[in-house]
Amino acid sequence: MQVEKFYYDNRIVKNFAYATILWGVVGMLVGLWVSLQLVFPSLNITRYGSFGRLRPLHTNAVIFAFVGNGIFMGVYYSLQRLCKARMFSDALSKVHFWGWQLIIVAAVITLPMGITTSKEYAELEWPIDIAITIIWVVFGWNMFGTIIKRREKHLYVAIWFYIATLVTVAVLHIVNSFELPISLFKSYSWYAGVQDALVQWWYGHNAVAFFLTTPYLGLMYYFMPKAANRPVYSYRLSIIHFWSLIFLYIWAGPHHLLYTALPNWAQSLGVVFSLMLIFPSWGGMINGLLTLRGAWDKVRDDVILKFMVVAVTAYGMATFEGPMLSLKSISAVSHYTDWIIAHVHVGALGWNGMLTFGILYWLIPRLFSTSLYSKKLANSHFWLSTLGIVFYAVPLYWAGFTQSSMWKQFTEAGQLKYTFLETVTYMKPFYAMRSLGGTLYLLGACLMVYNIYKTVKSGSLVANEAAEAAPLLKDGEKHAGEHWHRWIERKPVQMMVISLIVILIGGAAEMIPTFLIKSNIPTIASVKPYTPLELQGRDIYVREGCYLCHSQMIRPFRSETERYGEYSKAGEFVYDHPFQWGSKRTGPDLAREGAGNLKKTDGWHFRHFREPSSMSEGSIMPAYPFLLEQDLDISNTEAKIRAMQTLGVPYEKGYDKLAVADLVAQSQTIADNLKNDSIRISPKKEVIALIAYMQRMGTDIAKPLTSQNK
Amino acid sequence: MYKFIKTYTEQMHAATIYPLFSLLVFFIFFIVLLYFVKKMDKATINEISNIPLDLDETTTTGN
Numbered sequence: 001m002q003v004e005k006f007y008y009d010n011r012i013v014k015n016f017a018y019a020t021i022l023w024g025v026v027g028m029l030v031g032l033w034v035s036l037q038l039v040f041p042s043l044n045i046t047r048y049g050s051f052g053r054l055r056p057l058h059t060n061a062v063i064f065a066f067v068g069n070g071i072f073m074g075v076y077y078s079l080q081r082l083c084k085a086r087m088f089s090d091a092l093s094k095v096h097f098w099g100w101q102l103i104i105v106a107a108v109i110t111l112p113m114g115i116t117t118s119k120e121y122a123e124l125e126w127p128i129d130i131a132i133t134i135i136w137v138v139f140g141w142n143m144f145g146t147i148i149k150r151r152e153k154h155l156y157v158a159i160w161f162y163i164a165t166l167v168t169v170a171v172l173h174i175v176n177s178f179e180l181p182i183s184l185f186k187s188y189s190w191y192a193g194v195q196d197a198l199v200q201w202w203y204g205h206n207a208v209a210f211f212l213t214t215p216y217l218g219l220m221y222y223f224m225p226k227a228a229n230r231p232v233y234s235y236r237l238s239i240i241h242f243w244s245l246i247f248l249y250i251w252a253g254p255h256h257l258l259y260t261a262l263p264n265w266a267q268s269l270g271v272v273f274s275l276m277l278i279f280p281s282w283g284g285m286i287n288g289l290l291t292l293r294g295a296w297d298k299v300r301d302d303v304i305l306k307f308m309v310v311a312v313t314a315y316g317m318a319t320f321e322g323p324m325l326s327l328k329s330i331s332a333v334s335h336y337t338d339w340i341i342a343h344v345h346v347g348a349l350g351w352n353g354m355l356t357f358g359i360l361y362w363l364i365p366r367l368f369s370t371s372l373y374s375k376k377l378a379n380s381h382f383w384l385s386t387l388g389i390v391f392y393a394v395p396l397y398w399a400g401f402t403q404s405s406m407w408k409q410f411t412e413a414g415q416l417k418y419t420f421l422e423t424v425t426y427m428k429p430f431y432a433m434r435s436l437g438g439t440l441y442l443l444g445a446c447l448m449v450y451n452i453y454k455t456v457k458s459g460s461l462v463a464n465e466a467a468e469a470a471p472l473l474k475d476g477e478k479h480a481g482e483h484w485h486r487w488i489e490r491k492p493v494q495m496m497v498i499s500l501i502v503i504l505i506g507g508a509a510e511m512i513p514t515f516l517i518k519s520n521i522p523t524i525a526s527v528k529p530y531t532p533l534e535l536q537g538r539d540i541y542v543r544e545g546c547y548l549c550h551s552q553m554i555r556p557f558r559s560e561t562e563r564y565g566e567y568s569k570a571g572e573f574v575y576d577h578p579f580q581w582g583s584k585r586t587g588p589d590l591a592r593e594g595a596g597n598l599k600k601t602d603g604w605h606f607r608h609f610r611e612p613s614s615m616s617e618g619s620i621m622p623a624y625p626f627l628l629e630q631d632l633d634i635s636n637t638e639a640k641i642r643a644m645q646t647l648g649v650p651y652e653k654g655y656d657k658l659a660v661a662d663l664v665a666q667s668q669t670i671a672d673n674l675k676n677d678s679i680r681i682s683p684k685k686e687v688i689a690l691i692a693y694m695q696r697m698g699t700d701i702a703k704p705l706t707s708q709n710k
Numbered sequence: 711m712y713k714f715i716k717t718y719t720e721q722m723h724a725a726t727i728y729p730l731f732s733l734l735v736f737f738i739f740f741i742v743l744l745y746f747v748k749k750m751d752k753a754t755i756n757e758i759s760n761i762p763l764d765l766d767e768t769t770t771t772g773n
Contacts, residue, residue: 078762081762081764082761082762152761154757154758154761156758156761156762157758158762221762222762225759225762225763226762226763229763230763231756231759231760231762231763232759235755235758235759236747236748236750236755239743239747240740240743240744240747243739243743244740244743247736247739248736251732265729269729272733502739505732505735505736506732509729509731509732
């Protein structure tokens with residue numbers, strides 16, 4: 001048969017590789033900076049540079065900019081080779097590349113401005129959400145176009161992972177982004193409270209699964225055999241691994257919400273499926289490591305294999321630890337602590353980072369038809385990264401255990417042994433050591449930048465790489481007696497549809513009952529909607545990213561009810577669009593900040609926002625002096641009330657017209673209170689609204705419970 | 711349609727069917743998967759797992 005000549009598009013791969021490196025360094029730099037802010041709070045410079053605004057920038061930059069571009073780099077390189085075809089459309093490739101970079105730039109601008117939905121790893125506001133959807137479709141179109149015009153009959157295992165990633169990320173992004181816009185830069189989540197939490201963590205966990213894991217497993221299945229020059233250990237295992245992984249992963253979200261107000265049956269489902277996940281995850285790890293069977297001697301000399309081995313080992317460690325952390329008894333200790341931060345960084349720095357570096361060192365010399373400038377530098381990078389991960393993770397594991405045991409410790413007299421602040425100040429040395437680990441890792445990445453720069457200089461880009469292969473004969477039908485999986489392998493659309501069905505089962509089984517069954521979220525008569533001023537204050541709380549350090553979810557443990565008051569009930573959150581449960585307690589829980597023993601005066605809050613350490617010595621919370629200077633924008637109050645009404649919050653009909661008057665009156669009351677406390681401030685300032693929100697928290701059910709307790 | 715779904719899901723005992731059914735689906739799916747994977751042809755497996763290595767770039771794959 002006549003072979004066809006064609007050219008692989010290497011320019012697009014190069015562009016994505018450069019973007020990966022650039023955003024990787026940026027993401028790590030922001031990460032290092034926010035870690036230092038926890039040691040030196042004075043590094044919270046201006047409102048745009050406070051921890052609450054920069055931390056989402058770090059997570060988004062690392063996940064969607066560094067790993068995202070890494071995925072596209074690897075997919076655009078491997079897909080062309082695995083399909084023996086050039087990408088479907090150069091124009092689509094370009095739109096995808098520049099569109100994705102623009103989205104990242106939009107994130108870099110909007111997140112420090114405080115434009116956020118407050119849903120972790122989905123903080124970007126609705127116009128950017130729409131842009132992400134469009135660009136994702138462009139990517140899918142380009143990918144499927146390439147698969148359809150391929151010259152290779154079989155779809156290699158890496159491509160299944162790419163297809164599952166494409167379809168699942170689309171579903172996750174769309175379902176979690178249902179929001180009601182009230183202006184160009186502000187929207188409210190369609191869901192409230194418990195349901196919002198379930199959807200968010202279904203998304204959040206599967207962002208880890210289908211953005212940080214499945215596409216990278218696809219890359220592992222392509223680049224590891226390439227680097228080791230031998231086929232994957234077991235193709236059979238890869239089939240089992242693939243289908244089990246995508247089926248099970250989608251159920252695991254509720255393990256982020258153990259002991260919360262989420263219905264118990266949903267928590268249990270999350271635990272069971274998270275535990276089961278260990279098998280397909282380790283199936284993948286074993287398949288990766290055993291690909292090196294008989295070639296372990298190469299690992300000693302080949303720095304690329306070293307990076308890959310550490311990456312796959314880190315994947316194995318993180319996916320062992322994940323199911324363990326999903327056990328309720330372990331979650332009781334680990335949740336809200338720095339243990340979780342250590343866990344995710346073993347995944348991000350170890351699995352994603354190291355695999356990306358390995359692929360870059362393999363890819364760049366090939367794209368530029370040259371050899372790597374310095375293996376020695378790459379080796380130094382390897383050791384700096386590996387040590388960096390150790391120095392990062394170990395202090396935080398230590399911190400996590402310590403923090404949790406300090407929170408839970410009682411004196412012999414039955415009182416809590418430590419104030420929350422004591423546990424915070426105790427953490428500082430661990431945070432400092434963690435920053436050292438991060439610095440080592442970043443230094444390693446800088447060595448790579450130099451090494452790759454010199455490598456690129458020594459070669460020239462092979463923008464269009466010549467290749468030849470015979471065209472694919474038309475034989476789409478299933479032959480009698482042919483294996484069913486071989487049939488699916490040749491049919492990308494079937495593969496996509498079946499993947500979609502497989503991932504929808506888990507999501508639907510958890511969400512439909514939570515949304516529809518009344519008994520899951522018992523209503524509490526005394527829980528009332530927020531006043532307009534409290535609602536505005538809550539939006540400031542969201543804008544400043546307070547949820548990143550403060551939870552609003554008291555778990556039913558004695559150590560928590562003693563410290564924070566009555567444990568949280570599902571019915572308390574029915575008007576919370578979006579929910580603000582948080583996932584980390586760098587600061588104390590705030591669910592009952594306005595009630596019981598925790599209640600403080602308006603003056604205390606005012607002084608605390610102005611300079612936290614003036615009220616709590618040793619506090620590492622950023623100061624918010626600008627809240628005292630900035631006027632509250634009340635022009636959108638009516639629109640906000642109407643939006644809440646649309647979402648089902650029972651404000652009386654026509655209340656939107658009265659809202660501003662109520663807001664002004666409540667502001668005046670707080671300003672008068674402050675005046676009595678010798679603080680003179682205009683009632684129009686933002687801090688007034690935030691104080692109103694602080695004082696509201698936990699008050700709904702405080703009264704009936706007090707009478708019950710009596 | 712919505713009313714129909716609502717009637718059957720407002721009660722918790724009806725909803726426990728979802729997770730049980732799903733677990734069963736996964737179990738059957740997994741067993742069937744194992745069975746077929748075991749039955750796969752070894753030559754095909756070798757052929758497919760060598761795709762990334764480009765051992766024979768010009769091999770006709772259509773027949």
